[in-house]
Structures are given as C-alpha cells and as structure tokens.
Amino acid sequence: MKIKYECYPCILRQSIESAEMVSADDQQIKQIIKHFGEILAPALDSDFTAPMLAAEMQKYIKKLNRIEDPYxxxxxxxxxxxxxxxxxxxxxxxxxxxxxxxxxxxxxxxxxxxxxxxxxxxxxxxxxxxxxxxxxxxxxxxxxxxxxxxxxxxxxxxxxxxxxxxxxxxxxxxxxxxxxxxxxxxxxxxxxxxxxxxxxxxxxxxxxxxxxxxxxxxxxxxxxxxxxxxxxxxxxxxxxxxxxxxxxxxxxxxxxxxxxxxxxxxxxxxxxxxxxxxxxxxx
Missing domain, CATH: 3.40.50.10880 (Uncharacterised protein PF01937, DUF89, domain 3)
Structure with a gap:
C-alpha cells in the first residue's frame, strides 16, 4: 500500500516522540527533522510504504542516539x-x-x-x-x-x-x-x-x-x-x-x-x- 501524503506528518511526529523517549537534545531533534526532509523527496517519487519510511527514521534515531530499543x-x-x-x-x-x-x-x-x-x-x-x-x-x-x-x-x-x-x-x-x-x-x-x-x-x-x-x-x-x-x-x-x-x-x-x-x-x-x-x- 503506497504511502499517502497524510502519513508524512504522522511519521515525523512519531520520530520526534521516539527521540524524546531517549532524551535527545534539541540539536539531535533538529538533525532528525533534517533527515526526514532529506528522505522525503525520494519517498514521494517512489513506491515507499509508510512502514518503509518509519523504518528509515527509526534506524537513524537508533544510530544517532546509540540505543537499540527506544520503546x-x-x-x-x-x-x-x-x-x-x-x-x-x-x-x-x-x-x-x-x-x-x-x-x-x-x-x-x-x-x-x-x-x-x-x-x-x-x-x-x-x-x-x-x-x-x-x-x-x-x-x-x-x-x-x-x-x-x-x-x-x-x-x-x-x-x-x-x-x-x-x-x-x-x-x-x-x-x-x-x-x-x-x-x-x-x-x-x-x-x-x-x-x-x-x-x-x-x-x-x-x-x-x-x-x-x-x-x-x-x-x-x-x-x-x-x-x-x-x-x-x-x-x-x-x-x-x-x-x-x-x-x-x-x-x-x-x-x-x-x-x-x-x-x-x-x-x-x-x-x-x-x-x-x-x-x-x-x-
């Protein structure tokens, strides 16, 4: 099921929530939002699904904060x-x-x-x-x-x-x-x-x-x-x-x-x- 435009704000919200769970600082949250913007254009022009985009964001958050399981x-x-x-x-x-x-x-x-x-x-x-x-x-x-x-x-x-x-x-x-x-x-x-x-x-x-x-x-x-x-x-x-x-x-x-x-x-x-x-x- 190809991702819908309405999914993007939800995945960004989800990503910020994940960062807050691991006590990310303001600079890290800015990096997360920037990364979301970087992968947004390719996602728009592909057959990305919402789980694919969410997975990419979670992978980045885990790497940035060096934590395996934020949840x-x-x-x-x-x-x-x-x-x-x-x-x-x-x-x-x-x-x-x-x-x-x-x-x-x-x-x-x-x-x-x-x-x-x-x-x-x-x-x-x-x-x-x-x-x-x-x-x-x-x-x-x-x-x-x-x-x-x-x-x-x-x-x-x-x-x-x-x-x-x-x-x-x-x-x-x-x-x-x-x-x-x-x-x-x-x-x-x-x-x-x-x-x-x-x-x-x-x-x-x-x-x-x-x-x-x-x-x-x-x-x-x-x-x-x-x-x-x-x-x-x-x-x-x-x-x-x-x-x-x-x-x-x-x-x-x-x-x-x-x-x-x-x-x-x-x-x-x-x-x-x-x-x-x-x-x-x-x-």
Missing part, C-alpha cells in the same frame, strides 16, 4: 496495563456464545495498543468498545469454514501489548488440529513484539515463534527471511495483525485475513469502515 519502557508499561485487564477479557471470551469469535475480537482490540498512532491508549475503553460494537466488518464465517480443514496457520504479529491478547486467541485456535506459526519482527521497532518477548509471554507454548526478517513496523516481503517465506508458503491460513502489516501486504499479497483496529482515516477509507472500527477482513 522498551513503553512496551513494559503497555504489558503491565494489559495484564491487569486479562481476567476481564478471559471472562468475556469464556462467556461468549462463540469463544473463537470473541477471541478474534479481543485480539483485534489489542491492536489499539499502537505507539505508531498514540503513546497513550486506554485499553479498558477499547475493551468496552469491542464488547459493545463487535466487528464492523467480519469474514469470520469464511475463516471458520477454512479452519475445519487447515493444517498450517501463520499469524503475522504486531505490537507487544496486543500479543497478550493474541495469546488468548492462540489458546482457542490450539483446540483445532493446527500447526501454528507466530511471526515477529527481526529487531525492535516501535512497540512491536520481538521473539524474545514473545517467548517470555508464553506464546511458544501454543505456536512456533519465528523472526519475519523485516526491520520495519510492518511486514515487507522484500525483507522476508527464508524461515518466514517457508511458513508463508506452507500456510493454509494467514492472519495479519495490525495496520503496519496491512500496509505492507494489502496490495501485493492475496488470501490473507487482516485483523486490526482501523486507527486512522486512511486505513478506515481503504477498508471502507469507520474510524476506530474493528475489522476481520479476507482479501
């Missing part, structure tokens, strides 16, 4: 907040008429924890919204039918906080006769999940954790690892979590279920839903 503290904060609400979410799934559908909805709800959009997310409000509104678009019936005969499922993961809610989805999916693979980022980027953290959260109990190869906050097939490509080609079902993965895959890949919250007008328009709607879309 480490935020990710830990997100996990503390999410853990407090896990019992509530577990109760909702257990009480639902269709527990798998409820787990998918709560996994989509977890996608609200997105540092690329906002550093301050009220998870409880998002849980309440998901319970009240459910999916604005859902291809669940198609997914449920395919699930009956599927042997291999690939989940392309997104944010760290939402991985806790993915864990509840994995527990539901594990009741099916499936090999599940959970693909994470190659390196720390924004507040996205890494292999080490996925293992720490217990995801390895329900799925094989692999590194996707991509260093962007979204799946870029040109960066895909051999391990990811093998899992992708073998998969009977693919679930792509979040906006960044959607931006990287929507226009170039087919037969994917996109599970997310539409957190910006551009994504909402592309998916033909409202802003902040929850979506489970098959393309």
């Amino acid at each position: 480490f503290d935020l990710k830990e904060k997100n996990l503390i907040q999410a853990r407090k609400l896990m019992p509530l979410v577990e109760e909702e799934i257990a009480a639902a008429e269709d527990s798998l559908l409820a787990a998918l909805l709560m996994s989509a709800m977890g996608n609200s924890i997105d540092a690329g959009v906002s550093l301050n997310v009220n998870i409880k409000e998002n849980i309440d919204q998901a319970i009240a509104d459910s999916f604005a678009h859902s291809d669940y019936s198609c997914f449920k039918e395919e699930l009956q005969t599927a042997e291999n499922l690939l989940i392309i993961a997104d944010n760290t906080g939402e991985a806790l809610f993915d864990l509840l989805l994995l527990k539901e999916l594990k009741t099916y006769n499936l090999k599940i693979t959970y693909a994470v980022r190659q390196l720390p980027i924004l507040n996205d999940i890494t292999a080490e953290k996925a293992e720490e959260l217990g995801i390895g109990e329900y799925a094989e954790i692999i590194k996707s190869g991509t260093t962007a906050p979204g799946m870029l097939m040109e960066e895909a690892s051999a391990e990811f490509l093998e899992a992708y080609q073998k998969a009977d079902l693919v679930i792509s979590k979040g906006q960044g993965n959607l931006e990287g895959l929507l226009d170039i890949e087919e037969d994917i279920y996109f599970l997310l919250k539409a957190k910006c007008e551009i994504i909402a328009d592309v998916l033909e839903v409202g802003l902040n709607d929850f979506v489970f879309l098959h393309r």
Whole structure:
C-alpha cells in the first residue's frame, strides 16, 4: 500500500516522540527533522510504504542516539496495563456464545495498543468498545469454514501489548488440529513484539515463534527471511495483525485475513469502515 501524503506528518511526529523517549537534545531533534526532509523527496517519487519510511527514521534515531530499543519502557508499561485487564477479557471470551469469535475480537482490540498512532491508549475503553460494537466488518464465517480443514496457520504479529491478547486467541485456535506459526519482527521497532518477548509471554507454548526478517513496523516481503517465506508458503491460513502489516501486504499479497483496529482515516477509507472500527477482513 503506497504511502499517502497524510502519513508524512504522522511519521515525523512519531520520530520526534521516539527521540524524546531517549532524551535527545534539541540539536539531535533538529538533525532528525533534517533527515526526514532529506528522505522525503525520494519517498514521494517512489513506491515507499509508510512502514518503509518509519523504518528509515527509526534506524537513524537508533544510530544517532546509540540505543537499540527506544520503546522498551513503553512496551513494559503497555504489558503491565494489559495484564491487569486479562481476567476481564478471559471472562468475556469464556462467556461468549462463540469463544473463537470473541477471541478474534479481543485480539483485534489489542491492536489499539499502537505507539505508531498514540503513546497513550486506554485499553479498558477499547475493551468496552469491542464488547459493545463487535466487528464492523467480519469474514469470520469464511475463516471458520477454512479452519475445519487447515493444517498450517501463520499469524503475522504486531505490537507487544496486543500479543497478550493474541495469546488468548492462540489458546482457542490450539483446540483445532493446527500447526501454528507466530511471526515477529527481526529487531525492535516501535512497540512491536520481538521473539524474545514473545517467548517470555508464553506464546511458544501454543505456536512456533519465528523472526519475519523485516526491520520495519510492518511486514515487507522484500525483507522476508527464508524461515518466514517457508511458513508463508506452507500456510493454509494467514492472519495479519495490525495496520503496519496491512500496509505492507494489502496490495501485493492475496488470501490473507487482516485483523486490526482501523486507527486512522486512511486505513478506515481503504477498508471502507469507520474510524476506530474493528475489522476481520479476507482479501
């Protein structure tokens, strides 16, 4: 999905926030803004996606400040907040008429924890919204039918906080006769999940954790690892979590279920839903 003009201010804001997290001084922030201007013209004249541009800015910030993971503290904060609400979410799934559908909805709800959009997310409000509104678009019936005969499922993961809610989805999916693979980022980027953290959260109990190869906050097939490509080609079902993965895959890949919250007008328009709607879309 080619980057839109409206994405540029958002990525610049995101870059300045990243710099402030690592206590960059005024001179460093000026350098970051200057670098953004330097790469803006090439991006305008190419097939850049938003994750590509964000990755370039994050790479520069890490190099400038000599830090590997600017979002480490935020990710830990997100996990503390999410853990407090896990019992509530577990109760909702257990009480639902269709527990798998409820787990998918709560996994989509977890996608609200997105540092690329906002550093301050009220998870409880998002849980309440998901319970009240459910999916604005859902291809669940198609997914449920395919699930009956599927042997291999690939989940392309997104944010760290939402991985806790993915864990509840994995527990539901594990009741099916499936090999599940959970693909994470190659390196720390924004507040996205890494292999080490996925293992720490217990995801390895329900799925094989692999590194996707991509260093962007979204799946870029040109960066895909051999391990990811093998899992992708073998998969009977693919679930792509979040906006960044959607931006990287929507226009170039087919037969994917996109599970997310539409957190910006551009994504909402592309998916033909409202802003902040929850979506489970098959393309």
